[in-house]
Amino acid sequence: MNKVHEFFRLIYSCADPEWFLEIRKLEPLPVAWHIDRVKNLESWVNEGLKMALSAQSLHFRVVPARTENRKDLAMATTLWADVERYVSEEEWEALRDLGIPPGAVVHSGRGMHIYWPLKSPTDIETAREKNEALAKLLCGDEGAGHPSHTLRFPGSYNCKYVPKRYVDAEIFGHMSDISAFEFLPKMKKKKATEHIRITAGFEQLEKRASLCPVLDTAFNNPEDLSFYAWISLACLTDEETFVKISSLDAGRFNEEEARYRHEYSRRRNYRPYGCDKLPEARSCPRLGKCGLRKVIHE
Numbered sequence: 001m002n003k004v005h006e007f008f009r010l011i012y013s014c015a016d017p018e019w020f021l022e023i024r025k026l027e028p029l030p031v032a033w034h035i036d037r038v039k040n041l042e043s044w045v046n047e048g049l050k051m052a053l054s055a056q057s058l059h060f061r062v063v064p065a066r067t068e069n070r071k072d073l074a075m076a077t078t079l080w081a082d083v084e085r086y087v088s089e090e091e092w093e094a095l096r097d098l099g100i101p102p103g104a105v106v107h108s109g110r111g112m113h114i115y116w117p118l119k120s121p122t123d124i125e126t127a128r129e130k131n132e133a134l135a136k137l138l139c140g141d142e143g144a145g146h147p148s149h150t151l152r153f154p155g156s157y158n159c160k161y162v163p164k165r166y167v168d169a170e171i172f173g174h175m176s177d178i179s180a181f182e183f184l185p186k187m188k189k190k191k192a193t194e195h196i197r198i199t200a201g202f203e204q205l206e207k208r209a210s211l212c213p214v215l216d217t218a219f220n221n222p223e224d225l226s227f228y229a230w231i232s233l234a235c236l237t238d239e240e241t242f243v244k245i246s247s248l249d250a251g252r253f254n255e256e257e258a259r260y261r262h263e264y265s266r267r268r269n270y271r272p273y274g275c276d277k278l279p280e281a282r283s284c285p286r287l288g289k290c291g292l293r294k295v296i297h298e
Contacts, residue, residue, distance in 0.1 A: 004155040007104055007169040008045050011078040011117045012038055012064070019064035019074045023048045024150055027056040027159070027227045029252035035068050052156035056164075057227060059150035063124060073147055076127030077118055078103075079181065081134040082144035082151065084111035091138065100181060103174040106151070109158030109165030113151050114138070122178045133184035142187075160279065202244045205237075205296065212295040217280045222249035226279050232272035234258075234265045236296050 012021070017039035025032040034051065036044040052058050066074045095101055103117040116134075124147040131145025144151070152158065154169035209215040214229050222245075230253065234242050242262045246253035264270075272292050275281040281292075 003169050003171060004049065005042065005045050006171050007106070007154055008041060010104055010171065010173065010175075011062075011115055012041060013077070013175070014118055014120050015064050015077045016074065016121075019066060020068055021064055022061040022070060023051060023153060024059045024061065025051055025055045025057070026059060029227060029230075029249075030254065031227075031257060038064060048153050049155050052153060055156055056159035058153040058156035060153045061148065061150045063127070063147045070148070073124050075121035076124055076147060077121050079116040079118065079127060079130050079134060079176075080145065080151065081114045081131065081138050081140045082108075082111070083114060083135070083138050083140035085139075087112055087114070087138065098183070100176060101172065101174045103172055103176070105170045105172075106154050107168045107170065108152045109161060109167060116181075117175045119175050119177055126178065129187045130178075130181045130184060132187040133181075136187070137184070160277070202241050205241065205245070208295060212281075212290075212292065213284050214275070214278055214280045214292055215295065218245055219248065223252070224280075225249065228273045229278045229280050231261065231265065231270070232278065232292055234262045235270050235272045236293055237262075239263070 015038045017037065019038045020035055021038060021041070021044055023034040023044070032051075034044070034047050036047070048058065048060065061070065062078065062080060063076050064074045066072045092101075100116060102114045104115040106113040106115070114134075122130075128145060128147055132142045134140070135142040135145050143149075152167045154167050156167050157164045158167055205215060206219050209219045214232070217225050217229065218233060230246070233245060237245070239259060239262045243255055243258045246258035247255065275284065275287055275291055278292075281287055
């Protein structure tokens, strides 16, 4: 596990020791957090490795916070890109030719999370802009570059697959000046678009459970509902409907967390996960032909 410590020492090497870091266990529910200061990095990582022993989905927030409030982001100590595939040798060579060789890569189980540790922190708006440009350059997920985003914790397991896949870190050690990324095109801040408003209430959705294995799980086997399906429902329902659905398994989905998660998904303009990423839908005969949004709003 020395590699995991080395990874975090690298990406937080320019962080203020008083800033706060967060580890977030998403599954199994309920969601749990561990927060500590950068100066306690080694013990923070050790706690994450302990959580990884039982967590099915363990993430960390990449950008530190000034306080224990997760909304009070400080500055970015690394840039990153979430690429849901394996990058070719030609692409690695191109990054080196551009003068921006990555400092580390985390193999997430699905693809790669590529990191460019910085020699000095940069403001979060610059980080967002550069992250989105790097994702576009590598055909990655531009939305994953938001400063509040979380990524998989190395040393944990991605349990979305059978067998589960180890989240491994590969360290190169290179550090960059933010000026090295000035050649990237400027990315305009995306304007939030209004979500489709739910037209069906709790009772109507319950009746539609027979049409969709995700809704069927939510209503008839709520103890088996995955975190990602739960988040998708937050993106597609009004707050009171989502809270009522969550209450079907009050042991995992308490009202406070449900309201926070619903508000957060709306504020960030999150979209539901594709059904191909939801374990409940893997055996659905209509997989790839409709989608949770269509079932709810049809």
